[in-house]
Amino acid sequence: MATSSQDTSNRGAGAQRPAVGETVTHHYARSGSLAQRLLDIAQGLRGSGDPTVDDLAPLDHFHMRGVEATAEFAEMVVPKPGQTCVDLGCGIGGPARWLAAHCGVQVLGVDLTESYCRDAGLLSRAVGLSDAVRFACADATRLPLAEDSVDLVWTQHAAMNVPDKAALYREVARVLKRGGRLALHDIMAGPEGAPHFPVPWSSVPEGSFLLPSGKIRELLAEAGLTELVWHDHTADALAWVHRRRADLEAGKPRPPGPQVLLGEAFKQMSSNLTRSLEEGRVTVHMALLETS
């Protein structure tokens, strides 16, 4: 996978309001440098010896149902050893490391938030995966990759922040080899109106761009991506958030990962997400598509 550098900032798009890219990265980069804090927590949970990918997994999969969802998604997608994979909106690299360690793929994680890319690199080095996983700070709609260069595009809970999804899926189709696959696990709009803000992917409505699943499926088809599997996972997501709530009410500690990333505000974001799911304002989907 040959990569090239390019200017991916969205600056200059409007003098008054922050550009979308700034709204998004400001939301995610709120907690500063994360790698050492996460390694310390993983070390504490492990007890002795250096933390591994699996010790980090409860902390660095930044999507609904965490590493449980990543593993289930991988069972559906079946990435093959040696394949080249790009993880769009990779965050601090939890899924990218998990895929490299458990499926043997070579991963390039791409993310708009510069500090996440830095943390992703540090965490990967700490668990001995620097050769299998690399990271680039770029916009998923303008990838620093040649056309027909990738076997698998993987993306979890990132498209919610991307305003131009037609451009996103066209870019996916451009970089995929013929017969290459797109694996997507995303939050989409429900029928009952906008989510309650703040949510874990945006503090404000200006950073959230949800579309109904029907519209997403149309855009994917227009980009030349053929649907192989489509699963609505909203019921599983709802069952999971309810289990979490019951655990908290029973006095169990809140899982530390998202709280380290998003700080104290995560409590409100998490309860708004639960409420938005319950009220039919958001839905959750996993899908596998192929270029023809």
Ligand SMILES: C[S@@+](CC[C@H](N)C(=O)[O-])C[C@H]1O[C@@H](n2cnc3c(N)ncnc32)[C@H](O)[C@@H]1O
């Ligand atoms: C909720 S996090 C999910 C991270 C990761 N996929 C995971 O599941 O652990 C969403 C990520 O998407 C990134 N993102 C949002 N818009 C993006 C864009 N246009 N291009 C690349 N990354 C983007 C954010 O910076 C953030 O790290």
